[in-house]
Amino acid sequence: MRWNLRLTAANKGIWKASELQRSLAEQGLVISAGKMSGLWSGQPISLKLEDLDIICVVLGCEIGDLLIPEPDQVRRPGEETRQQAAAASGPAPATAVVPRRRDGRSLPPM
Numbered sequence: 001m002r003w004n005l006r007l008t009a010a011n012k013g014i015w016k017a018s019e020l021q022r023s024l025a026e027q028g029l030v031i032s033a034g035k036m037s038g039l040w041s042g043q044p045i046s047l048k049l050e051d052l053d054i055i056c057v058v059l060g061c062e063i064g065d066l067l068i069p070e071p072d073q074v075r076r077p078g079e080e081t082r083q084q085a086a087a088a089s090g091p092a093p094a095t096a097v098v099p100r101r102r103d104g105r106s107l108p109p110m
Helices: 005-011 017-026 033-041 049-059 079-089
Strands: none
Touching: 005 033, 005 049, 017 033, 017 049
8 A cells, every 4th residue: 555645635735744733633633743744754654544534534535545555566475485486596497306215104304
């Protein structure tokens, strides 16, 4: 997900974090200067759903205006490792032959 608060606020005519902070306080959401700075200039680590509702009310926007999905950024477990291994090694090597004992028991680990 990409956090899009700054552009959404600019589209509504709010150009400074302090302006948005004041408007949020008028709606009952008091945010510290440090947290406001994080919301304005970065991607928030956590945000309450109630706070998100108030931000949407103040900006007159939908949740989709603030949070933009980026599905191409999602990595599946092991996907990156396989792609890197394939790129680094080139063609897949032949499977190694493992000797077996004739009596059916396995060999000790190497």
